[in-house]
Amino acid sequence: MPDIGDIAANRLSADQYQRNFDDIEAPLDRKRALVEASRCYFCHDAPCLEACPTGIDIPGFIRKIATDNVKGSAVTILEENIMGGACARVCPTEILCEQACVRTAQEGKPVNIGALQRYATDWLLDRGIQPFQRAKSSGKTVAVVGAGPAGLACAHRLALLGHAVTVFEARPKAGGLNEHGVAAYKVPHDFAQREVGFILSLGGIELRTGQALGRDVTLAQLRRDHDAVFIGTGLGGVNALQLDNEALAGVEDAVAYIERLRQADDKSALSIGRRVVVIGGGNTAIDIAVQARRLGAEDVTIVYRRGPQNMGATGHEQDFAQTNGVRIRHWARPVRLIGDSGRLAAAEFESTAAGGPGRRFTLETDMLFKAIGQVFVAAPVSEGGQALLELQAGRIAVDAEGRTSLPDVWAGGDCVAGPDLTVSAVQDGKRAAHAIDRYLRNA
Amino acid sequence: MADLRCTFAGIKSPNPFWLASAPPTDKEYNVVRAFKAGWGGAVWKTLGEAGPPVVNTASRYGTLEVNGQRMVGFNNIELITDRPLEVNLREIKQVKRDWPDRALIVSLMVPCVEESWKSILATVEDTACDGVELNFGCPHGMSERGMGAAVGQVPEYIEMVTRWCKQHTRMPVLVKLTPNVTNILGPARAARQGGADAVSLINTVNSIIAVDLDAMAPAPTVDGKGTHGGYCGPAVKPIALHMVAEIARDPHCAGLPISGIGGIATWRDAAEFLALGAGSVQVCTAAMHYGFKIIDDLVDGLGNWLDEKGYADLPAVVGRAVPNVTDWQYLNLNHRIVARIDQDRCIKCGLCHIACEDTSHQAVAATRIDGERHYEVIDAECVGCNLCMHACPVTGCISMVEVETGKPYLNWTQHPNNPMRQAAE
Known part of the structure; x- marks a missing residue:
């Protein structure tokens, strides 16, 4: 066993890998779904509905589960949120619908809305039912850039409204973060691709993969060839620690690692450190820390520069990390990466707790993940170093319905300001689609 | 703890909880298990005439489920006992001998002929049971043969048969009433007129509990067909409470003991029946749902409630709400x-x-x-x-x-x- 740079694949048995990356929560069967659905009070002017960024009629879909009208339930969900299946799995419901659920106020135990939403949407997807029918062709075409939640939601709604949509996706696969970024155990069994397949099965959407904006196509071309454009490219860059030695072997970018993990059919082939440190406090930090544990890392520590309540990850996510054996150290920031023969050996931290420059401590580590946030990369929407559309706080500036400074270009999802959530991206895409539809019909 | 001993129409039991005449009381095995669990009494599942027993169907039960709660309502198309009369009589005799402190009442249903009643009463009396309950209630199957509810819906028949029974036995005679009538007072007054020692009610309510939308037939379905059955369980309690109260406050029935039946699943249900004038209560569906062990909470809960309210015994509470039932x-x-x-x-x-x-x-x-x-x-x-x-x-x-x-x-x-x-x- 080397003392430094203990990074290895195959740390677990095949069975352990299988278990570790399977569903974190078993789906509800019919009986359990009925019991859970019966807990819903069918509130008037329901607070949960108001808390849902996509405005799903939550009491309405739950009531339909309770009456065994599961198809109707799924349609109620998908009408507002075509990625209702993914959102059922990845939404931080504890800060959205379930936080607002009146049962949270009453007894601290909300209706398990996420699990019920999954029950209904899975039912429909499992049966290969296509519940939607496209409106008659408008003769208009729209280019959508990025096949993530925002782009696909926009494309689906536009196709539904009768427009012909071409989706340009830089990667070989559609799905965006659901396919490349979310922790594997949240969307196992190739769910992201199944959902993409369901969305595309509506018709009227042409998916072109391997087509990156600024590399294979330009915004100018898209505007020329289509009646409108929607940009949903997400965040293309990651923040650096701004320390020396970031190039040491063992210093990794969490986003890139998770993407490799998500695309690896055989998780045992992934090398992971024995002692892992994660820098950051958002969901990516939690996701990489837990997945590192599940790949067999013995010791995983998240180090975050502020307190638990400042973390981007919800309390639920923090608890989840801790029950997975991840340690979270608050109020400390990295100040030095210590190498040995080109390999990471340790990281030195400084306390950020109140009371001036703090005490320093060192964590020996084989692998360190940077998870301190992603940034929008403007280059693809720029020409000659100049952005073609207005930016705001480093992202694409849009109005209330997602329109950019260009009259025929809309944008949504993580590349615009707002909460970086799948469900918000879906809402951005849907809302922009309706704005585009109005624009095209009045043009 | 309050005294839960019950004396009902001269029949004594250690507590007012009896198992109603139904599948749980069809055999010695079941009734002994119930008595071991602590039930105060049992009304043996209805006996018919000597000779070839009735034949039952498969299936027999349907349920009403509300919000995931099973058996809120329950429906059956089972007939009276399908075991030979002599087997039942032998077992009844044995159980009464082994459990002398428990109330053991035998439910009866034979054709509307004096000789039939006279004959079966003699054999039942030989078991040394505590009383008989005339089943004038079953709304399905037997009623097509002129028995059960077919008798219970005609006050003149009730009075006639009750009178025969009183003539031919020294045992207390309870008359079990069907709720499938427009006014329960007709049958109740007829029973009293005929000399009944008590009435018990309600029997099951005529019902189709559900339609199997795949088979396109009422549930329970027997080889593709279904029929109406008898409805019981928690959902019928309000119907039963009303009928019990009507009899309890009827001057013509004054003093007539009432054994309350209908959806009793908890001690609180039982207390409500007692308050409206029931002197004992009978339970079936709850036992069929959860087993005999529910008797523990029935007895314990009723006792604790009586203590809490300062009632020393059952007579202190029986009928206590009746003066507040009005038009x-x-x-x-x-x-x-x-x-x-x-x-x-x-x-x-x-x-x-x-x-x-x-x-x-x-x-x-x-x-x-x-x-x-x-x-x-x-x-x-x-x-x-x-x-x-x-x-x-x-x-x-x-x-x-x-x-x-x-x-x-x-x-x-x-x-x-x-x-x-x-x-x-």
């Missing part, structure tokens, strides 16, 4: 209450508002205070119907408070709007 026309029309929402308990579900807004009197205002949902009763519009209180999922959040009107008691018979009113003086 609508005697209710005080000057009594005024309005709803009050406890804002600290309110969870902002809005159900009080929408119930009142859509279906009643628009008396619960929905507003927002600093963006927070807020629900408030508009006193001037509130008629005190208390729908909101029932729709509210939070216990104690909405209460009805009395409003002093300064007006005296005034019922419909005295009300100026009533053209047939009596003079107030």
Whole structure:
């Protein structure tokens, strides 16, 4: 066993890998779904509905589960949120619908809305039912850039409204973060691709993969060839620690690692450190820390520069990390990466707790993940170093319905300001689609 | 603890909880298990005439499920015992010998012929059981053969058969009544007229509990067909309570012991029957759902409640609510209450508002205070119907408070709007 740079694949048995990356929560069967659905009070002017960024009629879909009208339930969900299946799995419901659920106020135990939403949407997807029918062709075409939640939601709604949509996706696969970024155990069994397949099965959407904006196509071309454009490219860059030695072997970018993990059919082939440190406090930090544990890392520590309540990850996510054996150290920031023969050996931290420059401590580590946030990369929407559309706080500036400074270009999802959530991206895409539809019909 | 011993129509049992005549009391094996568990008595599943026994179907039961709660209502198409008469009689005799302190009553159903009743009564008497219960209630199957509810729906038959039985046995005779009549007092008075020692009610309610939408047939389905059956379980309790109360407050039936039956699953249910005049209670569906061990809480819960309220024994509580059962026309029309929402308990579900807004009197205002949902009763519009209180999922959040009107008691018979009113003086 080397003392430094203990990074290895195959740390677990095949069975352990299988278990570790399977569903974190078993789906509800019919009986359990009925019991859970019966807990819903069918509130008037329901607070949960108001808390849902996509405005799903939550009491309405739950009531339909309770009456065994599961198809109707799924349609109620998908009408507002075509990625209702993914959102059922990845939404931080504890800060959205379930936080607002009146049962949270009453007894601290909300209706398990996420699990019920999954029950209904899975039912429909499992049966290969296509519940939607496209409106008659408008003769208009729209280019959508990025096949993530925002782009696909926009494309689906536009196709539904009768427009012909071409989706340009830089990667070989559609799905965006659901396919490349979310922790594997949240969307196992190739769910992201199944959902993409369901969305595309509506018709009227042409998916072109391997087509990156600024590399294979330009915004100018898209505007020329289509009646409108929607940009949903997400965040293309990651923040650096701004320390020396970031190039040491063992210093990794969490986003890139998770993407490799998500695309690896055989998780045992992934090398992971024995002692892992994660820098950051958002969901990516939690996701990489837990997945590192599940790949067999013995010791995983998240180090975050502020307190638990400042973390981007919800309390639920923090608890989840801790029950997975991840340690979270608050109020400390990295100040030095210590190498040995080109390999990471340790990281030195400084306390950020109140009371001036703090005490320093060192964590020996084989692998360190940077998870301190992603940034929008403007280059693809720029020409000659100049952005073609207005930016705001480093992202694409849009109005209330997602329109950019260009009259025929809309944008949504993580590349615009707002909460970086799948469900918000879906809402951005849907809302922009309706704005585009109005624009095209009045043009 | 309060004394739970029960004396009903001369029949003694250690507690008022008897198992009703039904599948749980069809065999020595079951009844012995029940007595071991602590049941105070049992009414043996209905015996028929000697000779080839009846034949039962598969399946026999259907259920009403509400919000995931199983067997809120229960339906059966099973007939009387399908075991030979002599086997049942032998077992009854054995059980009574082994369990002398428990009430053991035998349910009977034979054709409407004096000789048939006379003959079976003699053989039943030989078992040394404590009494007989005449099954004039079963609404399905046997009624097609002129028995069960076919008798129970004709007061003259009830009186006639009861009289025969009283003539031909020294045992107490309980008459079990069917609820499938327009007025329960007809059958009850007929039973008393015929000399019945007590009545027991209700038997099951005629019903089709569900339709199997795939088989396109009523449930339970027997080889593609279904038939109406007898409905019981918690859902029928309100029907039973009403009928028990009607008999309890009927001057013609004064003093007639009533064994209350119908949806009793908890000690509280039992206490309600006792309060409305039942001297003993019979249980079936709850036992069929959970097994005999529910007797533990029935006995324990009833005893604790009696203690808490300071009632020393059953007679202290039996019929205690009867004086407060009246006709609508005697209710005080000057009594005024309005709803009050406890804002600290309110969870902002809005159900009080929408119930009142859509279906009643628009008396619960929905507003927002600093963006927070807020629900408030508009006193001037509130008629005190208390729908909101029932729709509210939070216990104690909405209460009805009395409003002093300064007006005296005034019922419909005295009300100026009533053209047939009596003079107030």
